[in-house]
Amino acid sequence: MLHEADFELEETPIGPSPRAAIAFMTPYSSGRAPGRQGLILDENEGPEPPAAVLRTLQRVAAEAVRRYPDASALTDLIAARHGIDASQVFVTAGADEALDRLCRAYLEPGREAILSSPTFEMLVRYVRLTGAELVQIPWVNGEFPTADVYNHVTSQTTMVAVVSPNNPTGLAAREEDLRAVAAVCPQALVVLDHAYAEYADHDLTDVALSFPNVVVTRTLSKAWGLAGIRVGYTLGPRDVIRAMRSAGAAYPVSALSCALAASRLETDHGELREHVEQVRRERQMLTILLRSLGAVVPDSQANFILARWAIARPMHAALTDRNVFVKLLPPSGPLGPALRIGCPGSESSSRFLRSSILEAHQEVCRHG
Known part of the structure; x- marks a missing residue:
């Protein structure tokens, strides 16, 4: 009679291996x-958010929890804050998801994305997952490298990301930098990742929205103190918002998160x-x-x-x-x-x- 100890079991993979872009990545870890x-x-x-925001949970109706979430009220509130139409706003599970959707909607093998280096780790990951060519331009000090961006633009350039203030350096682009990048890349989507905008000397959102090829991602995870509920949003042209909606889940943000986010935006008293x-x-x-x-x-x-x-x-x-x-x-x-x-x-x-x-x-x- 054979016993398990008499032979060595080999562990064989079950099912297909992940695609190459995944196989060579390590999962994100905090x-x-x-x-x-x-x-x-x-x-x-x-x-910490104000206590009034947390009390919002007590007022959420059971029906809102039972049904699929409706982000329209939060969308309208964000649109009003920025003076744009609700069709130009998309609420997502943090700004991370917005960046992921933008990459999935616009990037693929044969296209290029230009990013500064170093920059937000997840954005680099999202670009690589699409199979697009990643072009990284050093930005470790000083002003945003606008001239270097211009020198690397090709006919395949589909996305240029401006993370400002940048993570992990804290460096910020200027209004003239954003205007120059948008102007020299009319065929590309310029993504302004403005997660830390509240801390910066200048908010570039209005400047970004004046261009037809620029979108802005914002978040409530930083200055608003709501990282745990995962709410971010994108502001931009309607066709870009429509493409983002097609690039992921139908209901990205829960009803509870929508309620808490709306309460936080409405109850800020300084x-x-x-x-x-x-x-x-x-x-x-x-x-x-x-x-x-x-x-x-x-x-x-x-x-x-x-x-x-x-x-x-x-x-x-x-x-x-x-x-x-x-x-x-x-x-x-x-x-x-x-x-x-x-x-x-x-x-x-x-x-x-x-x-x-x-x-x-x-x-x-x-x-x-």
Whole structure:
């Protein structure tokens, strides 16, 4: 009689293998440990929403939960805020989904997308999944590389993404940059990823909407403090919005998320402005501190700052030991060893962050 121990079982794959674009990708991971406690500054999240927003859940009718969601009220509210028609607005499960739909709607093998590098990780992933050619242009400091974009435009260029403020650098494009890109790429769709617009010196949404080939993606995950409900939206030409609707699920945002998002937009009584002002103060203080400690810090216009630093890895470890969680960027990337540090949006938490950075720096220097 044969027993399992008498022979070695070989694990054979069941079913087809994934297509090549998937097979060579690793799934996205936030890298966060379950149940961690402390100052969490590695995901660029915003402030706690007002209590009135959470009370909205108590007023959601059972019928709204039973039926498929209707985003029309939220769509109308967003359209009114931006002074455009509701047909020019599409509400999605975060700005991530909007970018994914745009890539699926417009990119395919034989077409090209131009992105800055480094930039938002998921946008790079979405482009690659379509099989389109990815053209990456360095933007690690200074102004948006408009001239380099122009020099890389070909007859196959179908999309140009302007992530501003950019993630992970915090660098922002200017109005003249956006106008130039839109003008030199009339055959391409220019995507302005404006997730951190509230923190920037200038909101480029109105400028973007003045061009027939530009769309804007926005989110409620950052300054509005609603990352957990996954609501973003796109503003743009009707034909682009129509194509996006065809490129994914019919009901991307739940009824509860729609209700909470609408409540947050309707009940802001200056909290957003106060939060942004606080973050800008923190951003300035952090920049001064980190530069004094030897880090190279670009002028950020987001709710985080980038610190390019030879001691990024030991600093990350020392801060983690103090329950301060910041993002360690891979040293093999275009920035070299670097940390992305979120601004807490709270005076007391900001003081704690700065003191923790000083303590961690002393420890790292002490141990060589």
